[in-house]
Amino acid sequence: MSRKQLNIGLFGFGCVGLGLYEVLQKSPALRANIRNICVRDKDKPRTIGAENFTFDKNDILNDESINVVVELIDDADAAFEIVSAALRKGKAVVSANKKMVAEHFTELLELQREYNVPLLYEAAACASMPIIRNLEEYYDNDLLESIEGIVNGSTNYILTKTFSENLSYADALKQAQDLGFAESNPILDTGGFDAKYKLLILLAHAFGYIATPADLFNIGIDNIGELELKYAKEKGFKIKLVAQAYKAADGSLSAFVIPKFVTPDDRLYNVDDVFNGVITKTSFADTHFFVGRGAGAYPTASAVLSDISALSYEYKYEYKKIYREEDVRLTNEAELKVLLRHRREDAELFKLHFSTVEEAYTNHDSGYITGNITLQSLKALQEKHSGEISFILINVVTETEKAAAAQVVSA
Amino acid sequence: MSRKQLNIGLFGFGCVGLGLYEVLQKSPALRANIRNICVRDKDKPRTIGAENFTFDKNDILNDESINVVVELIDDADAAFEIVSAALRKGKAVVSANKKMVAEHFTELLELQREYNVPLLYEAAACASMPIIRNLEEYYDNDLLESIEGIVNGSTNYILTKTFSENLSYADALKQAQDLGFAESNPILDTGGFDAKYKLLILLAHAFGYIATPADLFNIGIDNIGELELKYAKEKGFKIKLVAQAYKAADGSLSAFVIPKFVTPDDRLYNVDDVFNGVITKTSFADTHFFVGRGAGAYPTASAVLSDISALSYEYKYEYKKIYREEDVRLTNEAELKVLLRHRREDAELFKLHFSTVEEAYTNHDSGYITGNITLQSLKALQEKHSGEISFILINVVTETEKAAAAQVVSA
Numbered sequence: 001m002s003r004k005q006l007n008i009g010l011f012g013f014g015c016v017g018l019g020l021y022e023v024l025q026k027s028p029a030l031r032a033n034i035r036n037i038c039v040r041d042k043d044k045p046r047t048i049g050a051e052n053f054t055f056d057k058n059d060i061l062n063d064e065s066i067n068v069v070v071e072l073i074d075d076a077d078a079a080f081e082i083v084s085a086a087l088r089k090g091k092a093v094v095s096a097n098k099k100m101v102a103e104h105f106t107e108l109l110e111l112q113r114e115y116n117v118p119l120l121y122e123a124a125a126c127a128s129m130p131i132i133r134n135l136e137e138y139y140d141n142d143l144l145e146s147i148e149g150i151v152n153g154s155t156n157y158i159l160t161k162t163f164s165e166n167l168s169y170a171d172a173l174k175q176a177q178d179l180g181f182a183e184s185n186p187i188l189d190t191g192g193f194d195a196k197y198k199l200l201i202l203l204a205h206a207f208g209y210i211a212t213p214a215d216l217f218n219i220g221i222d223n224i225g226e227l228e229l230k231y232a233k234e235k236g237f238k239i240k241l242v243a244q245a246y247k248a249a250d251g252s253l254s255a256f257v258i259p260k261f262v263t264p265d266d267r268l269y270n271v272d273d274v275f276n277g278v279i280t281k282t283s284f285a286d287t288h289f290f291v292g293r294g295a296g297a298y299p300t301a302s303a304v305l306s307d308i309s310a311l312s313y314e315y316k317y318e319y320k321k322i323y324r325e326e327d328v329r330l331t332n333e334a335e336l337k338v339l340l341r342h343r344r345e346d347a348e349l350f351k352l353h354f355s356t357v358e359e360a361y362t363n364h365d366s367g368y369i370t371g372n373i374t375l376q377s378l379k380a381l382q383e384k385h386s387g388e389i390s391f392i393l394i395n396v397v398t399e400t401e402k403a404a405a406a407q408v409v410s411a
Numbered sequence: 412m413s414r415k416q417l418n419i420g421l422f423g424f425g426c427v428g429l430g431l432y433e434v435l436q437k438s439p440a441l442r443a444n445i446r447n448i449c450v451r452d453k454d455k456p457r458t459i460g461a462e463n464f465t466f467d468k469n470d471i472l473n474d475e476s477i478n479v480v481v482e483l484i485d486d487a488d489a490a491f492e493i494v495s496a497a498l499r500k501g502k503a504v505v506s507a508n509k510k511m512v513a514e515h516f517t518e519l520l521e522l523q524r525e526y527n528v529p530l531l532y533e534a535a536a537c538a539s540m541p542i543i544r545n546l547e548e549y550y551d552n553d554l555l556e557s558i559e560g561i562v563n564g565s566t567n568y569i570l571t572k573t574f575s576e577n578l579s580y581a582d583a584l585k586q587a588q589d590l591g592f593a594e595s596n597p598i599l600d601t602g603g604f605d606a607k608y609k610l611l612i613l614l615a616h617a618f619g620y621i622a623t624p625a626d627l628f629n630i631g632i633d634n635i636g637e638l639e640l641k642y643a644k645e646k647g648f649k650i651k652l653v654a655q656a657y658k659a660a661d662g663s664l665s666a667f668v669i670p671k672f673v674t675p676d677d678r679l680y681n682v683d684d685v686f687n688g689v690i691t692k693t694s695f696a697d698t699h700f701f702v703g704r705g706a707g708a709y710p711t712a713s714a715v716l717s718d719i720s721a722l723s724y725e726y727k728y729e730y731k732k733i734y735r736e737e738d739v740r741l742t743n744e745a746e747l748k749v750l751l752r753h754r755r756e757d758a759e760l761f762k763l764h765f766s767t768v769e770e771a772y773t774n775h776d777s778g779y780i781t782g783n784i785t786l787q788s789l790k791a792l793q794e795k796h797s798g799e800i801s802f803i804l805i806n807v808v809t810e811t812e813k814a815a816a817a818q819v820v821s822a
Contacts, residue, residue, distance in 0.1 A: 023695050027553050029735060128696035130549040137548070138541040140720050142438050143713065267702065270681060284434050285539035285713035289702035291678065302554065302696035309551050313729070320724075324440060 003312040004067075006032035009060030009091075011082050012073035013039050013046065013053070015180060016096060016123075019301030020070065021048070030309050032068075036060050040073075061085050068311055069093045070304060076100040087111040087119060094307040096123035096300055099188070102197035105210050109319065118316030120307035125198050126151050126276040128299035129292035130306065135205040136317050139280060146246035147206050149278030150271050151198040153295025154182035154189040155221050155241045160272040162229065163238050169224070181274050181295045192220035192241060192257040199243040203255055206245060206280075208321025209328045211255065217332075217379050218257035223390040227341050227366055228259075232392075237261040239392060240268055246281075249399060251327075254334035256375060260393040261339070332376040335397040340381075341368045341390045350389075353377045356405055372397050372405065414723040415478075417443035420471030420502075422493050423483035424450050424457065424464070426591060427507060427534075430712030431481065432459070441720050443479075447471050451484075472496050479722055480504045481715060485594075487511040498522040498530060505718040507534035507711055510599070513608035516621050520730065529727030531718035536609050537562050537687040539710035540703035541717065546616040547728050550691060557657035558617050560689030561682050562609040564706025565593035565600040566632050566652045571683040573640065574649050580635070592685050592706045603631035603652060603668040610654040614666055617656060617691075619732025620739045622666065628743075628790050629668035634801040638752050638777055639670075643803075648672040650803060651679055657692075660810060662738075665745035667786065671804040672750070743787040746808040751792075752779045752801045761800075764788045767816055783808050783816065 010017060017037070024032060037053050038060050039046075046053070060066055061082075069086035073079050076099035083100065086093050088111065095101060101108065101121050112119050125132050126149070135147070150156050154176050161172035173190065176182040188194045196218040200211050221241050232239050240262045245255035262269045267289045271277030276294030281287045293299035335355065342350050347367050351357055357371040378391060397405075421428060428448070435443060448464050449471050450457075457464070471477055472493075480497035484490050487510035494511065497504050499522065506512060512519065512532050523530050536543050537560070546558070561567050565587050572583035584601065587593035599605045607629040611622050632652050643650050651673045656666035673680045678700045682688030687705030692698045704710035746766065753761050758778050762768055768782040789802060808816075 019695070023554070026694060029553050129699060130545055133549055134541055134545070137721070137726075138544055138717050140717070140724075142440050143434070143716070267681075270678075282713060283437060284430070284709040284716075286704050286710060287702075288540060289700075291698075291700035291702075293697050298695040299697060302693060305554070305695075306549050306551070310548070313551075313731075315548075318724070 003031050004314065006068045006308060006312055007066050008032055008034045008068045008070055008308070009063065009066040010034050010037045011057070011060070011069065011071045013037050014072065014074070015297035016300045016304070017072045018047065019297035020072070020304050023298065023301045023305050027305065030305070030312060032308055032312065035066050036063065057082060061089055067091055068308065070308070071095040071097060072304070073097070076103060080104050083108070083119065084111055087115050087117050090115055090117055092117050092311050093119045094304055094311070095119065095121045096304055097121070098124040098194060098197040098201060102200040102213055105200065105204060109210075109322070112316070118311065120310060120315070120317065121201070122307050123300045123303035125201050126278060126292065127153065127294045127296065128303045129276055129278065129290055129294070130303075131278050131290060132201065132205050132317075134290070135202065136320075139206065139282065140320055143282040143284055144206055144247070144280065145283060146244065146281045147202055147278060148242060148244035148246075150240050150268055150276050151243045151278065151294065152189055152195040152241055153274035153276060153293070154186070155195070156271065156276070156294065157181050157274045158190070159221060159239055159241065163233070164272070169222075180297070187222075190220045190222045192218035195241060195243045195257040199245060199255055199257055202243070203245050203253070204319070204322060205317070207247060207253055207328060208324055208326065209253055209330065210322065211330060215330055216255055216257070217375065219259065219382060219391055221259055223387065224259060224392070225341055225390055227368055228339060228390055228392050231339065231368065232261055237263055238269060240271070242268065242393065244396075246396070248331070252329050252331040254331055254375065258391060258393045332374065332379065334375045335372050335402050336375060336378060337370070337372050337394040337397055338378065339368050339370045339392045339394060340373075341366060343388055346388070350381070353381055370394065414442050415725065417479045417719060417723055418477050419443055419445045419479045419481055419719070420474065420477040421445050421448045421481045421483065422468070422471070423485070424448050425483065425485070426708035427711045427715070428483045429458065430708035431483070431715050434709065434712045434716050438716065441716070441723060443719055443723065446477050447474065468493060472500055478502055479719065481719070482506040482508060483715070484508070487514060491515050494519070494530065495522055498526050498528050501526055501528055503528050503722050504530045505715055505722070506530065506532045507715055508532075509535040509605060509608040509612060513611040513624055516611065516615060520621070520733070523727070529722060531721060531726070531728065532612070533718050534711045534714035536612050537689060537703065538564065538705045538707065539714045540687055540689065540701055540705070542689050542701060543612065543616050543728075545701070546613065547731075550617065550693065551731055554694040555617055555658070555691065556694060557655065557692045558613055558689060559653060559655035559657075561651050561679055561687050562654045562689070562705065563600055563606040563652055564685035564687060564704070565597070566606070567682065567687070567705065568592050568685045569601070570632060570650055570652065574644070575683070580633070591708070601631045601633045603629035606652060606654045606668040610656060610666055610668055613654070614656050614664070615730070615733060616728070618658060618664055618739060619735055619737065620664055620741065621733065622741060626741055627666055627668070628786065630670065630793060630802055632670055634798065635670060635803070636752055636777075636801055638779055639750060639801055639803050642750065642779065643672055648674055649680060651682070653679065653804065655807075657807070659742070663740050663742040665742055665786065669802060669804045743785065743790065745786045746783050746813055747786060747789060748781070748783050748805040748808055749789065750779050750781045750803045750805060752777060754799055757799070761792070764792055781805065
């Protein structure tokens with residue numbers, strides 16, 4: 001199988017763009033060269049000569065010798081404009097922009113179909129980890145039951161520092177930003193939005209379900225307080241921001257992003273710092289576990305490189321599960337065992353929303369409840385009391401546990 | 412992309428064959444049905460009706476309606492006969508037989524090319540883990556530096572029991588056999604041969620190098636003695652049977668199977684029981700880590716199912732790295748830091764073979780040496796003194812460490 005010659009038009013030359021430039025230098029077997037680089041800022045000093053750059057996107061979009069556009073810019077709206085224009089021009093596209101892919105999933109699918117050009121975005125899910133490719137190719141069957149993972153490197157870095165070095169949340173965030181692991185606007189990371197965009201992408205490739213960002217519920221790490229940290233430390237748990245999606249026996253899907261207490265026997269327990277870790281569970285193979293760096297210029301650039309390499313062999317996502325057109329629906333009926341931390345005076349109020357209460361604790365100003373609650377009630381409470389409360393997932397209540405609990409209540 | 416209808420002729424109906432039969436029942440979206448099953452033993456009672464079986468391989472090989480042969484028998488020679496006959500008949504083949512694939516790699520490659528039919532064998536490498544597919548598709552570039560892993564479930568089970576439950580080697584082996592994790596002839600597993608066959612397959616897909624089993628060096632776990640176990644336990648290490656292959660700066664490859672002391676900060680430390688774990692390292696993405704069940708009927712059947720599913724979309728291995736025809740050679744010059752356990756009287760003799768000796772210990776009847784030794788010397792000692800000695804890898808000596816040690820010696 002011979003490789004296609006790739007002439008790349010690159011948008012963005014931040015740390016990932018520069019990383020890609022360097023990685024390509026070390027990949028002579030890949031017949032790919034960067035023809036032109038489009039950047040915004042005319043005055044920024046750059047490590048390679050000015051002759052490599054343009055400030056006009058049309059210099060790339062209208063250049064017929066360029067057959068691949070690599071989009072590595074921050075701004076999701078500008079990115080969508082570039083990506084959709086490139087697809088319309090019949091150029092293959094590689095993007096690392098999860099927000100852009102998540103917000104425009106259906107449109108991007110349509111554009112790929114209409115213009116018969118591939119769009120690859122492995123770097124948008126877990127930086128260097130080949131998770132989309134595996135969901136697309138290897139778990140292409142009816143047997144996938146769930147996918148769960150740490151998919152955001154910056155929050156994992158912050159949480160790791162909070163636990164291992166007893167740093168305050170603010171200091172850990174500052175450190176992550178200084179190291180380039182967290183965006184300048186940290187709310188995308190710390191609020192769980194970045195993880196949600198990735199979950200949306202994984203959901204499409206894992207189960208063939210296209211959600212909108214508004215369909216998926218996310219709680220971030222910015223409300224985690226001392227009480228939850230203390231609870232975790234006393235019990236030997238860690239707290240990780242976990243994105244998960246799973247299929248119930250009736251075929252309905254649950255999907256959300258929430259901080260979770262992780263026990264030492266959980267594979268995710270040892271996924272620290274900027275690493276990402278994803279666990280897939282299938283009916284017969286039990287679990288698979290993937291770990292890789294979830295942030296950083298080179299890991300991201302290296303996933304972009306793998307996509308470029310795949311393009312040279314004319315690889316494209318088939319979106320087989322989406323086109324299988326089974327009736328898949330998203331539900332809020334999942335029951336979760338959680339810890340809810342609240343103000344002392346709200347204890348009785350919040351208990352009413354739990355289907356079962358296991359523990360209740362209060363001190364002079366705050367308290368927590370552990371027990372089972374539906375995703376629907378949790379969402380409603382989070383919307384109404386955001387800022388005053390914090391939820392940490394203990395575990396998803398299985399259907400067997402739910403049935404057993406119902407029996408106890410009715411008995 | 413529409414799916415091809417697959418009519419399967421199955422060879423072998425042991426636990427993996429039966430597992431596949433059951434997994435296929437739960438995969439209606441996969442348009443695959445088992446047309447005929449060829450088994451050897453006429454008198455063995457089976458869980459499904461006699462009308463499903465034949466005892467004549469030609470009933471499958473000559474059946475033109477069958478377009479896929481799935482080979483799941485124990486005997487590697489008989490398996491090769493079936494697989495090569497099926498390929499010659501233009502039938503796609505899925506096999507889980509690592510010994511067969513490893514022993515006939517070049518011939519199987521030729522047959523695939525000559526008859527233009529695919530042969531897939533994901534289940535031959537690490538049972539359910541999609542490692543071949545990832546090496547083939549995702550690490551398709553010049554940047555892969557090394558691959559290292561626990562690739563044999565039975566020995567990992569035995570070693571885990573030896574450490575966690577203080578079982579004797581014989582008891583742990585017996586338990587593994589009773590649970591169906593170890594073959595009836597355990598030497599293939601415990602001698603490191605099974606791991607070597609897998610390493611050979613990984614080497615071809617990772618670096619495009621086709622070795623013969625004789626080219627690759629393997630030490631198993633059957634000579635591990637009390638002294639090494641005590642050494643590991645005192646230091647908080649575990650011993651794992653590790654297969655590894657890595658590329659030096661000059662492009663030469665080192666590849667071998669050897670028991671290794673694994674420290675708690677090593678990802679492989681928590682890969683216990685029948686799980687397999689593989690770490691890939693690339694120049695830019697740092698490491699990726701894959702974990703999954705490395706033995707058992709369902710995990711193996713589920714990898715076979717993924718191959719069958721891939722065939723329905725006309726997937727085949729491209730063997731891109733092999734056809735790239737770079738000049739890759741295997742070297743024995745790698746330097747390893749090891750522990751050598753020996754009889755008390757042999758201490759001085761063995762020291763001479765080490766390039767540097769770090770520790771030396773003896774008690775009333777035995778002793779150990781730790782230090783650096785070349786793979787070549789290690790092989791020579793192992794051949795000559797097999798049974799009297801045991802080697803445990805501490806770590807591969809990097810080129811920087813080698814250079815530093817050489818300076819000390821010459822100073």
